[in-house]
Amino acid sequence: MTGKPRVWISRPTFPDIVARLEPHFEVTAEAEESVFAPAELASRLAPLGAAIVGLNQRIGAAEVANAPCLRIVANLAVGYDNLDIAALTARGIAASHTPDVLSESVADFTWALLLGAARHMGAAERWLRAGHWRANGFKDWLGLDTRGRTLGILGMGRIGQAVARRAAGFGMRVVYHNRSRQPASIEAGCAASYVDKSTLLAESDFLVLALPLSAGNRHAIGAAELARMKPTAVLVNIARGGIVDDAALAAALAQGRLAAAALDVFEGEPDVHPALLALDNVILSPHIASATWDTRRAMTALAVDNVLALFGHGQHAGQPPSLLNPEVLASRPAP
Numbered sequence: 001m002t003g004k005p006r007v008w009i010s011r012p013t014f015p016d017i018v019a020r021l022e023p024h025f026e027v028t029a030e031a032e033e034s035v036f037a038p039a040e041l042a043s044r045l046a047p048l049g050a051a052i053v054g055l056n057q058r059i060g061a062a063e064v065a066n067a068p069c070l071r072i073v074a075n076l077a078v079g080y081d082n083l084d085i086a087a088l089t090a091r092g093i094a095a096s097h098t099p100d101v102l103s104e105s106v107a108d109f110t111w112a113l114l115l116g117a118a119r120h121m122g123a124a125e126r127w128l129r130a131g132h133w134r135a136n137g138f139k140d141w142l143g144l145d146t147r148g149r150t151l152g153i154l155g156m157g158r159i160g161q162a163v164a165r166r167a168a169g170f171g172m173r174v175v176y177h178n179r180s181r182q183p184a185s186i187e188a189g190c191a192a193s194y195v196d197k198s199t200l201l202a203e204s205d206f207l208v209l210a211l212p213l214s215a216g217n218r219h220a221i222g223a224a225e226l227a228r229m230k231p232t233a234v235l236v237n238i239a240r241g242g243i244v245d246d247a248a249l250a251a252a253l254a255q256g257r258l259a260a261a262a263l264d265v266f267e268g269e270p271d272v273h274p275a276l277l278a279l280d281n282v283i284l285s286p287h288i289a290s291a292t293w294d295t296r297r298a299m300t301a302l303a304v305d306n307v308l309a310l311f312g313h314g315q316h317a318g319q320p321p322s323l324l325n326p327e328v329l330a331s332r333p334a335p
């Protein structure tokens with residue numbers, strides 16, 4: 001290869017962190033947030049050695065078909081439902097993500113949403129700002145306590161565990177369901193008990209969704225699952241839009257079959273189901289659970305580390321720290 005390989009960063013990040021690439025790569029970074037259409041994305045990827053991309057760029061076989069030198073796609077997210085890993089692997093292209101570095105921030109935000117929904121924070125603030133506050137009714141704004149209640153977690157990976165660990169401070173019992181049961185050491189560390197999905201739905205006073213979106217779990221929470229939940233329960237989704245059937249959720253909330261919800265992610269985001277926008281018993285946030293200074297910087301640094309390492313540079317040279325398809329290393333050694 002002549003000249004430095006090219007790295008493209010699909011969204012604005014942190015220039016001081018990205019500067020670590022400059023001794024080894026020709027770096028270009030988008031100055032604004034954009035979602036690239038497939039053909040446009042394919043032409044951006046074509047001349048690259050590496051791409052650092054946001055969740056909003058969908059990359060599969062067609063997008064990398066004309067990118068002969070592309071060696072890694074580094075996702076600026078822990079979730080990677082925007083990447084077709086099989087297609088990338090088939091072309092010997094590595095894919096990486098950003099696990100661990102965001103778990104604690106996402107867990108903090110999950111609790112902010114959970115407590116906000118339990119205590120009517122969204123509706124109360126809208127009411128105050130609208131100038132309705134004249135007196136304090138003793139029985140106004142009565143919410144739900146957490147202590148003594150059951151927190152259910154669907155998806156007990158790193159984020160689910162970080163959410164569970166915080167529950168001790170709120171005096172809650174924790175139950176979880178996961179594709180596979182976690183080892184006893186993790187259950188003990190989180191003081192969480194494994195239950196089947198049906199029990200989880202029936203027993204949770206607060207149900208947090210923390211599972212990755214996959215082909216098999218679209219609408220894992222739909223009308224049937226919502227019907228199994230307590231009418232006093234609160235649903236919190238910090239995982240992915242599409243895991244919840246938002247129309248079914250809005251109907252359940254409107255009809256009092258569920259007390260409240262708090263959602264950071266939506267089907268078809270940035271569009272939000274209009275029925276959800278019309279409800280007062282749901283808190284909505286624009287997919288910001290990982291958005292803290294420290295965490296977004298750490299996510300950027302991890303993506304940069306993966307790119308550097310794949311090309312044999314930096315402290316992890318040759319061993320990218322968070323590859324999704326490490327098998328590509330064996331089939332295509334570093335240059």
Ligand code: 8YV
Nearest residue numbers: 054055076077078079287290
């Ligand atoms: C996004 C996320 O990365 O990591 C994930 O899977 O959903 C978030 O942390 C973040 O919103 C930037 O797009």
